[in-house]
Every structure is written in C-alpha cells, then in structure tokens.
Amino acid sequence: MIPAPFSYVRADSVDHVLSLLVEHGDEAKVLAGGQSLLPILKMRLARPEVVVDISRLSELAYVRVEGDEVAIGAATRHREVVDSADLQRDVPLLPYVASLVGDRQVRHRGTFGGSLVHGDPAADLPAAVLALGATFVIQGPAGRREVPAPEFFQDYFQTAVGEDELLLEIRVPRVPGVGWAYEKFTRRANDWAIVAVAAVDNRVALANMSMTPMRAVAVEAALAGGASAAQAAQAAAEGTSPVTDMHADEEYRGHLARVLTERALVTAAGR
Ligand SMILES: Cc1cc2nc3c(=O)[nH]c(=O)nc-3n(C[C@H](O)[C@H](O)[C@H](O)COP(=O)(O)OP(=O)(O)OC[C@H]3O[C@@H](n4cnc5c(N)ncnc54)[C@H](O)[C@@H]3O)c2cc1C
Numbered sequence: 708m709i710p711a712p713f714s715y716v717r718a719d720s721v722d723h724v725l726s727l728l729v730e731h732g733d734e735a736k737v738l739a740g741g742q743s744l745l746p747i748l749k750m751r752l753a754r755p756e757v758v759v760d761i762s763r764l765s766e767l768a769y770v771r772v773e774g775d776e777v778a779i780g781a782a783t784r785h786r787e788v789v790d791s792a793d794l795q796r797d798v799p800l801l802p803y804v805a806s807l808v809g810d811r812q813v814r815h816r817g818t819f820g821g822s823l824v825h826g827d828p829a830a831d832l833p834a835a836v837l838a839l840g841a842t843f844v845i846q847g848p849a850g851r852r853e854v855p856a857p858e859f860f861q862d863y864f865q866t867a868v869g870e871d872e873l874l875l876e877i878r879v880p881r882v883p884g885v886g887w888a889y890e891k892f893t894r895r896a897n898d899w900a901i902v903a904v905a906a907v908d909n910r911v912a913l914a915n916m917s918m919t920p921m922r923a924v925a926v927e928a929a930l931a932g933g934a935s936a937a938q939a940a941q942a943a944a945e946g947t948s949p950v951t952d953m954h955a956d957e958e959y960r961g962h963l964a965r966v967l968t969e970r971a972l973v974t975a976a977g978r
Pocket of ligand 1: 744745782816830
C-alpha cells in the first residue's frame with residue numbers, strides 16, 4: 708500500500724527535531740531506520756502531516772564508554788551495536804541480541820532507539836535492556852529527563868517518550884564477566900520472537916509474554932530465595948498475560964517461557 712501524503716524534513720540537529728515536534732505536535736512523526744514506521748505509514752495506521760528524518764544525525768549515533776556505563780545514541784544502527792568492540796567487551800548481551808534482530812537489511816537500517824521507542828512487546832532489544840537495567844535519556848520542550856527501564860515500557864506499543872519528545876540516548880551498566888544469555892524462540896531464523904528470555908546474572912526479562920516486555924519477578928524472587936535454575940524457571944509464566952495468536956496460544960507461550968528461562972539461567976550461570 709501507499710502511505711497517505713506527508714511532508715518530509717531531514718533534520719540537521721537535535722534542536723531542529725525538537726522545534727519541529729513542538730511546531731507540529733501529534734501531526735509529526737520521527738523517522739529513524741523506518742523499519743517499523745514505514746510499514747505503519749503504508750498500512751495507514753498513522754497519517755502524520757510531517758515526517759522528521761533523524762537517520763543522518765551523527766550526534767545521535769555513537770557507542771561510548773562513560774565511567775561504569777556504556778552510552779548508546781538512539782540513532783545507532785543495530786549493525787553498529789553488533790560490531791561495537793566496547794559493547795562486545797562490556798555488555799556482550801546487546802551485540803548478541805542485536806545480531807538476532809530481523810535480517811541484514813533490517814540491521815543495517817534499523818536503530819537501537821527506534822526499536823525501543825516502537826515498544827513492540829515481541830521485539831528483542833526491549834527485553835535485553837530491561838534485564839540490564841538501562842536508563843533512557845529523553846529530551847522535550849520541558850528539558851531533559853532520565854527514565855529507568857521499568858518505567859519506560861508503559862503499554863502496548865507505548866513508551867515514556869511523548870509526542871513532542873525525542874529519545875536521545877540509552878545508558879547501560881557495564882557488566883564485563885557477568886553471566887548472560889538470550890533465548891529466542893522463532894519458527895524461522897529472522898522472525899520476531901514467539902517468546903524470548905534475556906538473563907543477566909539473576910535478572911530475567913521476557914519478550915512477548917505481556918502487552919509490554921517485562922521482568923520475570925517471580926523467577927528472580929525464587930532465585931534470590933535459593934531456588935535452582937530449574938525450580939525458578941517454573942515461575943516464568945507467573946504474572947504474565949500473553950496473547951493467543953496464529954503462532955501460539957497462551958498455554959504454549961507459558962510452556963516456552965519456562966523452558967527458555969531455564970535454558971537462559973543455565974547458560975548465564977556457565978559464562
Ligand atoms: C522484516 C523485518 C523483520 C524484523 N525483525 C525483527 C526482529 O526479529 N526483532 C526485533 O526486535 N525487531 C524486528 N524488526 C523491527 C526492527 O528492529 C526495527 O528496526 C525497529 O523496530 C524500529 O527501528 P527503526 O530505527 O527502524 O525505527 P522507525 O521505524 O524509524 O521508528 C519506529 C518508531 O519509533 C519512533 N522513533 C524512532 N526513533 C526515535 C527517537 N530517537 N525518539 C523518538 N521516537 C523515535 C518513530 O517515530 C516510530 O514511531 C523487524 C523489522 C522488519 C522490517
């Protein structure tokens with residue numbers, strides 16, 4: 708299908724983006740890699756008057772080690788996350804998970820921040836940043852604010868980034884040497900997860916088990932209480948509300964969550 712008509716502006720700075728968002732309000736949409744936005748426009752699920760392209764803003768594309776964190780610019784491509792030596796050394800979960808996002812074309816165009824703001828509960832990177840305890844740096848007309856990961860994913864395809872705001876940066880703790888794993892269950896190699904589980908040390912996050920990515924708090928509590936990986940994993944579906952769709956029903960997703968959580972915990976413990 709063909710999108711409804713819109714004006715296109717290639718932003719030349721963050722300030723330029725923000726002034727356009729203030730000027731056009733909910734009639735403006737930010738375009739990063741376009742891997743999710745373009746299908747939405749083509750299906751006419753959104754009909755913005757103005758599309759503001761941030762994909763060439765080099766000030767939003769970087770990976771930097773800063774103290775005990777790594778800062779990732781929102782417009783950093785999935786491919787750059789995969790290739791980052793700093794992330795491979797300090798936060799190896801992220802390059803691994805980014806390598807599983809879609810196919811090569813998607814990874815060359817799609818951005819780290821775009822995937823997170825999109826807020827798809829089936830996406831891979833949201834579960835990873837939840838398990839890592841990331842912080843999101845957001846800028847809008849009222850200034851700059853920092854949002855911790857558990858408050859960022861608010862509802863189905865809805866995050867803490869307002870319509871007149873821009874996600875600037877994601878900050879993740881450096882965790883070299885800490886055990887990690889990501890278990891993604893798909894029918895085909897480059898599909899979205901039917902269910903996925905991220906584990907960092909004893910923190911566990913689930914993809915596609917609810918309207919938002921979520922921490923598996925019952926699993927984490929069981930581990931803190933001394934349960935084995937196999938015992939704790941039995942709690943993986945507690946508090947979840949997965950959809951039933953053409954890929955899997957609720958019961959099967961619960962089963963997958965338990966199996967994948969046990970695998971992730973065992974792998975993380977062995978690293
Ligand atoms: C064939 C295909 C397969 C895929 N497979 C997977 C997969 O297996 N796993 C997975 O996780 N994802 C998958 N994706 C989605 C992919 O990860 C996208 O890159 C990602 O969802 C969106 O990133 P983007 O940069 O393309 O954002 P865009 O599509 O440009 O934008 C997405 C949304 O975020 C907003 N936005 C973007 N950046 C910002 C910002 N900095 N501040 C404020 N708002 C912003 C946009 O306005 C829009 O609402 C797939 C996509 C395709 C096309």
